[in-house]
Amino acid sequence: MRGVVMHAPGDFRVEEREDPKILHPTDAIIRLSATCVCGSDLWPYRGAEPIEGPSPIGHEYVGVVEEVGSEVRNIKPGQFVVGAFSTSDNTCENCRAGYQTSCVQREWMNAMGAQAERLRVPLADGTLVATPGTPDEDLIPSLLTASDVLGTGWFAATAAQAGPGKTVAVVGDGAVGLLGVLAAGQLGAERIIAMSRHEPRQRLAREFGATDIVTERGDAGVARIKDLTGGYGAHSVIEAVGTQESMLQAIRATRPGGHVGYVGVSHDVTLDGQELFFSHVHLHGGPAPARQYLPHLIDLIWNRKINPGKVFDLTLPLEQAAEAYRAMDERRAIKVLLKP
Amino acid sequence: MRGVVMHAPGDFRVEEREDPKILHPTDAIIRLSATCVCGSDLWPYRGAEPIEGPSPIGHEYVGVVEEVGSEVRNIKPGQFVVGAFSTSDNTCENCRAGYQTSCVQREWMNAMGAQAERLRVPLADGTLVATPGTPDEDLIPSLLTASDVLGTGWFAATAAQAGPGKTVAVVGDGAVGLLGVLAAGQLGAERIIAMSRHEPRQRLAREFGATDIVTERGDAGVARIKDLTGGYGAHSVIEAVGTQESMLQAIRATRPGGHVGYVGVSHDVTLDGQELFFSHVHLHGGPAPARQYLPHLIDLIWNRKINPGKVFDLTLPLEQAAEAYRAMDERRAIKVLLKP
Numbered sequence A, B: 001m002r003g004v005v006m007h008a009p010g011d012f013r014v015e016e017r018e019d020p021k022i023l024h025p026t027d028a029i030i031r032l033s034a035t036c037v038c039g040s041d042l043w044p045y046r047g048a049e050p051i052e053g054p055s056p057i058g059h060e061y062v063g064v065v066e067e068v069g070s071e072v073r074n075i076k077p078g079q080f081v082v083g084a085f086s087t088s089d090n091t092c093e094n095c096r097a098g099y100q101t102s103c104v105q106r107e108w109m110n111a112m113g114a115q116a117e118r119l120r121v122p123l124a125d126g127t128l129v130a131t132p133g134t135p136d137e138d139l140i141p142s143l144l145t146a147s148d149v150l151g152t153g154w155f156a157a158t159a160a161q162a163g164p165g166k167t168v169a170v171v172g173d174g175a176v177g178l179l180g181v182l183a184a185g186q187l188g189a190e191r192i193i194a195m196s197r198h199e200p201r202q203r204l205a206r207e208f209g210a211t212d213i214v215t216e217r218g219d220a221g222v223a224r225i226k227d228l229t230g231g232y233g234a235h236s237v238i239e240a241v242g243t244q245e246s247m248l249q250a251i252r253a254t255r256p257g258g259h260v261g262y263v264g265v266s267h268d269v270t271l272d273g274q275e276l277f278f279s280h281v282h283l284h285g286g287p288a289p290a291r292q293y294l295p296h297l298i299d300l301i302w303n304r305k306i307n308p309g310k311v312f313d314l315t316l317p318l319e320q321a322a323e324a325y326r327a328m329d330e331r332r333a334i335k336v337l338l339k340p
Helices: A041-043 A136-145 A148-160 A175-186 A200-209 A216-229 A244-252 A274-280 A290-302 A320-327 B039-045 B137-145 B149-159 B175-186 B201-207 B218-228 B244-252 B273-279 B290-302 B318-329
Strands: A002-008 A010-017 A028-036 A061-068 A080-083 A118-121 A127-129 A167-171 A189-196 A210-216 A232-238 A254-262 A271-272 A282-285 A314-318 A336-340 B003-006 B009-014 B029-035 B061-068 B080-083 B120-122 B128-130 B167-171 B192-194 B212-214 B232-239 B254-262 B271-273 B282-285 B312-319 B335-339
Touching: A002 A080, A002 A274, A002 A320, A010 A320, A028 A080, A028 A136, A028 B120, A028 B149, A041 A320, A061 A118, A118 A148, A118 B290, A127 A290, A127 A314, A136 A148, A136 A175, A136 A314, A136 B149, A148 A175, A148 A232, A148 A254, A148 A282, A148 A290, A167 A175, A167 A216, A167 A244, A175 A189, A175 A200, A175 A232, A189 A200, A189 A216, A189 A244, A200 A210, A210 A216, A216 A244, A232 A244, A244 A271, A244 A274, A271 A274, A274 B271, A290 B080, A314 A320, A320 A336, B003 B318, B009 B318, B029 B137, B061 B137, B137 B149, B137 B290, B137 B312, B149 B175, B149 B232, B149 B254, B149 B282, B167 B175, B167 B218, B167 B244, B175 B192, B175 B201, B175 B232, B192 B218, B201 B212, B212 B218, B218 B244, B232 B244, B244 B254, B244 B271, B244 B273, B312 B318, B318 B335
Parallel strands: A167 A189, A167 A232, A189 A210, A232 A254, A254 A282, A314 A336, B167 B192, B167 B232, B192 B212, B232 B254, B254 B282, B312 B335
Antiparallel strands: A002 A010, A028 A061, A028 A118, A028 A336, A061 A080, A080 A127, A271 B271, A282 B282, B003 B009, B029 B061, B029 B120, B029 B335, B061 B080, B080 B128
C-alpha cells in the first residue's frame, strides 16, 4: 500500500509500505477514508524532533473496518469508525478517569503511520468509535477532526474550564486553537478572544464563535487581554502552540484563580516555579484524551450542530503529502486533508 | 513596643520598635495575644532570601482590637480577631473569586511585622475576622494557625482536590504539611499518606488523620506511593516544601488526571514543560487565600472539631524569638508560638 515515510527533516515521501496485518487478537485493520497532517507532525518535519531511520507517520484517521482480531467484541467489519490518536484499553483506572492518553497500554498511533491507505489499530474496542452509519461524504472532514484536533481543542477548553460567564482567550491560531474557540463556544463561554494576526484565521475564528480578535503577541498580547478584562486577565486561557513564549503568554493572560488549558506539545518550555506560584493559575493539559470525547463529538457532527471540518482549507490526494507538509510548514494552509 | 527585627541571616533580634499608628482610615491596631514563626520566615533566616536593612518580620497573629480607622465598619475595638497573612479588600474580583492573596490591594503582613506586641492591619474589614467572643486560653494556639499555616494546609488540600474516595499524599512534614493532612481528613479523603522520616512528626500526622507513613524521599518516595496505589499514583498530592525536589516528588507521585496542590513558597524551582505535559496532572497553588477560609476554620476551632494548635510544640516569650528561630531552623521544634 502507499503511505508517508519520514526520511529526514523536510524529506517526507509517499512510498510503498507493507500492508498492515492483524498482529494481536485485539487489533483491527481499517481502510482509510481520510487522514491529514497535524501541527505536531511539523516538529519532526522542521527538525525539532529526531527522526530515527525511515519511519511512518500520521495519527488522525477515519475509515471502514476491514478485519478484526479474534478478541475484538464491539467493532465489526464494515463499520465506519473514528479513532483516537493514541490507543487505549478504556478499562484501566486512567481511562476510566477520562485520561485515555495515559492508558497503561497506550501506544501512539504515529508509530502505526495513519498517513496511508490502510492502518492497524491496536486495542480496537477501546480506541475506535463507530458512527451511527455510513456518513455523507461532506461529514468526513468533520469526523476526521474528532480523531485529534477537535478533541484536542475540546480538552483544552475543558481544562481551561471554559463555560457560562467566562472570558476565554486562545493563544495559537492553528487548527487546534481555532477548534478551541469552537469548543469554548459549545461549552457556553460568554466571550472568546482569539489571538491571531492572520486574516483568514481570524475569519474562521469568528465563524467558530470568537467575539474578539487580539493581534498583539507576547507581553503586548497579555496587556491587551488585561485591557479587555478590567485589568484582571481572562478566566480561561487555551494554549495551543507549545513554545516558551506561548506558555508564558497564556499563564500571564490568566487571572488569579483562572485556568490555563495547554495542549501545544511542549518544546523547550521551562516554567519558573516562583512565577507560577504567584500567578495563582490552575495549569492543566497534555495530550488530549480524544477518545473520551469521541461519542459526544461524533454526535454533534452527525447531527450537524458543529462543522469543525472547516479547518481543512486544502485537500490533496495522499500521493501529494509532501506538498501538504510544505503548505502547512509555510502557513499557506491551516490544515491539509489527505485522500488515500 | 517590643518586636522582632531581621538584621542579617541568623541575626534576628527582639528590639524596641515604634508603636504602630493608624495611617489610613481603613487600618486597625491590634494588641497581639499570640504570634509565631512561619516556615517561610526561615528562608531569610537561612540567607535564601535577601534582607534589606533592619526590617520587621512576622505575619501570623491573633489579638484584641485596640483602635480602628474612621472607615472601618465591621471590626470594633475590644473584639478578638484572627487576621490573614496578607491584606485584602474582600471586594475586588480576585477576592470575590476566593483569591484574597491576589487582592488588587494586597500587602504582605510581613512588612507590618507581626512578631511584636502590637500590629497595624491595613484594610481591617477585609483582612480580619472576629471570633464569636473572647476565646478560652487553650483555643488561642489553634486560632493562631488559622492566620496562615492551617489556611495554607487547607488551601493545599482543596487545590489537590482531596475528598471522598481519594488517596492523598503529603510531601513535607512541617506544620503546613501536617495541617494539610488534617485538612485532607476534614475534606473526607479516604486514605492519607504522610511522607516523613521524623518520628514525632509521624505521630502528629497520624493524630491528624494520616493512614500511612512513607519514609522514602525523591524517586524512592515516588516509587513507594506508586506501590501503595496500584501503580497509578495518588489522586491528590499536597506539596508543602517549595524546593525542586519536593515539587518533582509531588508531580511524579500524582496519577494522570490527579491534582497537585502546592503551597511551599517556590525557591529555585523550574519545571520542564514536557514532563508536565505528559504527566497529565492538574497543578494549582500559590500563597493560600487564608482569608477565604477564616470563617469556616474559626467555626471548626471554636466548636472544638479540630485542634490544629498541636503543631506548636514549643511556646516561648516574644523576648526569646531568637531561640524560636534556632529551634525551628535546627528542626528541634515543628513550630514555635511566641507570647508577646
